[in-house]
Amino acid sequence: MxxxxxxxxxxxxxxxxxxxxxxxxxxxxxxxxxxKPSYTATTQLFVSIQNSGSVTELQQGNTFSQARVQSYVKTVATPVVLQPAIDSLGLNETTEELAKHVTATTDLNTVLINISVTDSSPAQAAAIAQAVGASLVKAIDTLEKPKTGGTSPVGLSIITPAQAPATPSSPxxxxxxxxxxxxxxxxxxxxxxxxxxxDRRIRGESDLHRVTDAPVLGGIAFDPDAVRKPLLTQAAPQSPRAESFRQLRTNLQFANVSGNAKTVLVTSSLPGEGKSTTATNLAIALAQAGQTVCLVDADLRRPMVNDYLGLERNAGLTTALLGTADVGELLQPWGDDRLYVLTSGQIPPNPSELLGSEGMRRLIERLEQAFDTVVIDAPPLLPVTDAAVLSQHVGGVVVVVGSHKLKQQDLAKSLNALSMVGADLLGVVLNRLPVKGPDAYAYNYYSQGAVEEKPEHEGRADESLQSDESPLASFVSTFHGEPSRPPGSFLPGSKRNAPHS
Structure with missing residues (x-):
């Protein structure tokens, strides 16, 4: 890292x-x-040589004293010193217990000994320190006294008497x-x-790039109102959510620079990552740019497009695949733009077989001849094989990744499933990204183009609705040539089933 x-x-x-x-x-x-607070009292002793003489003798005596000081420091914690202190104060503890509260130190190259005693009572700490110091003076005098008699050559003196501390030393x-x-x-x-x-969940681009090098076509920020208002047309035109789908539309056009992928399959790894709303809003954004778009709900297990757009679902894709009705009679226009929707139809018992059939391939080819772009909402990759089977009939695949929901290993399995069937992965869309923080997807107003320019073919799109030579007009006229068309059939430009927003 x-x-x-x-x-x-x-x-x-x-x-x-x-x-x-x-x-x-x-x-x-x-x-x-x-x-519980404790107090520390300290007394200081000075070690000296009793005999006085020349300067040389004094120097030798000082060296002797410094050498002996370390021994005197260790002597403080022995019963020879502590027991007399206990007896003089009448303490109810043993020398081992008292030794835990007594500390003796000395400074380097000095003849000073510091004796510190810690106790819960400041007065008791001072009394014990003073008693231990006095006991050490007597003990050293006894220990250093020559066996032949006479006085000890070393003398200890208390130069700093212990005083009761005013403030606790701990805590x-x-x-x-x-x-x-x-x-x-x-x-x-x-x-x-x-x-x-x-944590193996994908939270942002950095986590995504650990799994795949596929381009990120766009990032859609989490919007709590999207549950009630999932459509692009229900958001403000200049809102971040609307801008994110316009950016997705633009980046998808660059990813498909060769123009071979007229049909785009939108899928995800697991349910609940937002593939259906992404497919629906992508189709709306493409239609707003002037393209003729067909949105196909190929999720034959949990179809959602009809609920989002308020359309009839009973007659749709499965109806066309079974031959009960022609697809031209099943297309439903939506909105004021050139968007047509083929809902899922009745849910069949064999979705994978239908989606992978030759009839599905021919249907996609016919839609590609009539529309500029075909957007297909497919089931998730991991629970079922529908999307992997269907990906062989389309020009490109877009995988929606739900931020904070999908794990890296699950995305790797999904991309591997697409790779095994030879699918053309156009890119990845990060959905439900946080608005702020390190994983927020930032938009550059100037680099993305705040002003949407209409593509060159938009002017020709109007002509295509009036010209009998255009693919769309030809496609529609084939199945809607009669002046009196049956219920459920729609012509381009019809306002039936337009949204009420």
């Missing part, structure tokens, strides 16, 4: 990191409040807060890295 990956981890998990950091800070504060609130803060921060960072490495 590079620096950008770490920054993305921080941005994705900043709430977790801040929460654990504050938790560590609170834990440090709670420890400072709950711990150290400032230190506890700092330690808690740093511990919480370290725990938060560790949890963020662990969470990111273990």
């Amino acid at each position: 590079d620096l950008r990956d770490y920054l993305r981890i921080l941005r994705r998990n900043w709430i977790l990191i801040v929460s654990l950091t504050l938790g560590g800070l609170l834990a440090g504060g709670a420890a400072s409040v709950l711990l 150290n609130t400032k230190l506890n807060l700092i330690v808690g803060l740093m511990a919480g921060l370290a725990l938060g960072l560790g949890a963020a890295v662990l969470r990111t490495t273990q």
Whole structure:
């Protein structure tokens, strides 16, 4: 991982990191409040040579004293020193217990000994420190006294008597807060890295590129109103949602620069990723650009296009494939643009066989002759094989990826299924992206072209509706040539079933 990956981890998990950091800070504060305060009293002793003489003798004596000081420091914690202190103060504890509260230290190259005693009572701490210091003076005098008699060559003197401390030595609130803060921060960072490495869901482009190098045709931000208003025409013209589908339309045209993919299959890996709304809105966006578009609902298991557009579903794709009615009689115009919809029809017991049949291939070829673009909404790839079978009859496939829903391994399986049947993957659409944060899909107003220019063929599209030589007019006239057409048949330009918005 590079620096950008770490920054993305921080941005994705900043709430977790801040929460654990504050938790560590609170834990440090709670420890400072709950711990019983203790006090530390200190006394200081000076080690000297009793005999005086020349400067050389004094230097030798000083070296001797420094060498002996380390031994005296270790002597403080022995019963020889502590037991007399216990007896003098009448303490109800053993020398081993008292030794845990007594600390003796010395500074380097000095003859000073510091004795510190910690106790819950400041007065008791001072009394014990003073008693231990006095006991050490007597013990060293006894230990250093020559066996032949005479005085000890070494003398200890208390130069700083112990005093009762005014403030507790622990808990150290400032230190506890700092330690808690740093511990919480370290725990938060560790949890963020662990969470990111273990989370295999696709959250944005960075996760997507770990699975595939396919181009990202567009990103659609999550909109809570999309459940009630899923259509592009129900959003404000300059809204981010409307702009995202216009960008998808533009990028799809660049992905299909050769123009071979007149039929675009829209699918996903799992249900609930938004493939049907993406296919529907893509068809609407293409129609708004002046193209003649046919939207086919080929999801013969859970059809949704008719619900979104408010159209009749009983007669549709399956009706045409079974030969009960011709497709020209089943197309339903929608809206004020050149958008025609072929709903799913009755749900059959064998969807895969119908979609992979020769009749389906011929139907797609006929639609390609009559329309500029055919958009097909297909079932998801992983639960059923319908989309993989149908992808062999179309010019290109667009896979919709639901952000925060689909796992990387599931997308890899879906793309592998398309690759095995030789499908032409045009690109991927990221759906339900967060509006803000590291995974938000940003739009550049100037690079995407805020002003939509009508394609050159738009002017000819009007002529195609009036000219009997155009593919669409020929396609319609073949099945709607009679002046009195049966119920359910529609001519181009008809306003029947137009949306009421």
